[in-house]
Amino acid sequence: MNLPAQKKMKRCGTCRGTRVETYEGSLVAEARLCSECLAPCPECSGSGEVVVNEDGYRLIRQCSTCLTPTKRARMFTKACVPPRYHRSTLASYRAIEGNQGSVRDGLVDYIKNYRTDPRGILLIGDPGVGKTHLLSALIRGLTLVHGVPCRFVEFGQLLSQIKVGYQSGQTEEQIVAPLVSVPVLGIDDMGKGVGSEWEMMILDALISRRYNARRPVLVTTNYRLRDPLNALHAPSHGKSTAEIAVDPIAKGRTRKDRVRAARQRVSESLEDRVGARVASRLGEMCYVYGVEATDFRKKGLI
Template sequence: MKYPKKLAKRADEILAARRWDAERRQAHTLALLHEQHPEVEAARRSLASLYAKRGTAAIFEPDTLEGIDAQISAGREQLQALMAAAGITEADLEPSYTCPACMDRGMANGQTCTCRQTILNQLVYEQLCDVSPARECSFDNFSLAYYDREQRTVMGRVVESCLRYVREFNRESKNLLFTGPPGLGKTHLSLAVAEGVVRSGRLVMYVSAPHLMDELERGKFQKDAAALEYREMIFGCDLLVIDDLGTEMVTSYTRSEVYDLVNTRLNTSRPTIINTNLDLRDIEKKYTSRVYSRIAGTYAVVEFKGRDIRLQKREKG
C-alpha cells in the first residue's frame, strides 16, 4: 500500500532537510580546516589532483601508472600524518548524515530505507492523533477498575487478545466488531490497537462513520482529488478503524457504501475494526442482511458491557 501523497512528500522534505544540514555542516568544517590547517587542505587537494591524473593516465599513458600510484601512496601517508597531528579524522571530512545507509536520500540498494519508513510511521501516527484522541488511548492507561468483577475478568482477556493482535498483526488478522453501549472503552481499545499497528510500520486509518460517509460521497460524486485519494486509502490501508458505525445518516447510498467497503476489504484481506453501539440484529435492520451476513460471518464480535466509564469518572471527579 502506497502512503498518502502528502505524507510521502513530507517524509521526503524531512530527509532533504537532514541531507542539506549534514552537507552545510560539512562545508563549515572544511572552511575551518582550510583556515586553521591549510597544510591539511593543501595535502587533500594535492592527493585529489593525483587521483585525477591517474584517471587520465589509465587511458592515455598506462606506462606511467606505477609512478603515479607511488605518488598517491606517499601523498596518502603525508595526509594521514598531517591529519593525525591536527587531531582530524576521516569522519570529520565527510557529511554526518542522520542515516549513513542512504545518506538521507530515503533509498538504499533500490529499496525504501528504514529511516524513511520510520519517518512515515511517525507521520501516520501524528495523522492518527490529528483525527482522534490516540495520544490519550493506550494499553497502559486502559483501566479495568471501571468494570464489575465478572466483566473485569472478561475485559482482561480482551485486552490480552488485543495485545496479541498487535504483536501478530498481518494480512490474515481477524476483523473485529466492538459492540456495546457508549462509554465502555470501545474507542479507547481500538485506538490502542491502531497505535500498536502503526508502530510496526503499517498504514492505519481511523475515521468516524459520519465523516467516512461524507468523504466517500464527495469522492464518488464530486470527483474531488483529495477525496478520491482518501477513498483509495480507506479501501487499501493495512488496518481501518471505523468509529461509531450507526451514528451517520443511513440511506440507500450509505448502505451500499458500507457493504462495498466491508466486502472489498474482506476480499483483499485487509483487516478492519468497527466500533458501534449497535448489536448484530440492529446492524441487519440498518444495513440489510448482506452487510449483516458479511460481518456476522467473518468478524470476531467483542461485546462490551458495564456502566458508562465517563459517568463514573465524572462522579468521582
C-alpha cells in the same frame, strides 16, 4: 564498506522503545521522533543522513537509527486518530469492571499475532465503555510497533465523505479506492446516523471489497449483532467464550433462545443500521468482542 557503529540504546520511558512520541495535533493525533532518545539522533544529529566509507569513497546514506522511527511517526500521523486519543494504548485502558480485562487481553494477543492473522476486530458495547480508546490503541500498536499503515474514520465522517464525493461527481471507484487500499481501516461508531440508500450501497461495496481482498477492518459500534452466535468468533484466551461474548444472552441453551433474547435486549441491531449483508461480512471477517461495563462518563471517570 565501513558503517558507523550502532550504539545500544536503553529502553526509553517516554516512548517505551518505539522511538516515537505522539502529541495532540490541531486536527489529528500526530507523532515525531522521541524527544528523549532520538532528539537529536545520536548517529546523524537529526539530519537523517550519515557519511560512510565505501571502496575509498565517502558516501551519504540514510541513517539506519532514525529511518524506521521517522517512517512510523509519519504513518501514525497519516492514520488520522482523533487528537484526544493520541496517548491511548492497550496498557492504559482501565479495565474496571465486567469483561473489560478479558477484552483488553484478547486485543493484546491480537497485536502480538497480527502478522499471522488476517482477521479484524469488531468491538460492540454501550457508549462510554472505552471502545474508541481501544480502537485508537490498536491503530497505535499496528503503526508504531508493526509498521502497518492504518486509517481511522468516524462512521458519520465516512458517510459525509461519500456524500461529498457523490456531489462532486466522483465515481464509486474513486470514493471507495482510498479506503480499500489502506492495509487496515478503522471505523468508529458504525451505525451512528442513517445514510441514504446510495450511501449504504457504497458502504456495502467498501466492506465487500475489503472482505474479498482479505484486508482487515477494526470497527466499533453501539449496536449488537442480531445473531449473537457471531460473538463466538472471538478467541477465548484461556477464558470461557461466554465471558467475552457480545452479550450475556450468548449463554442461552439454544440458538432460538439466544436470538429471542437478543431481540428483546435491543430495539435495533447492527443489521438494521447498516444492512444484513454488511453486518454478516463483518461477523465473518472480524473477531467479535462485546465490552460489558458501565458508562465511565456517568461514573465520573473522565
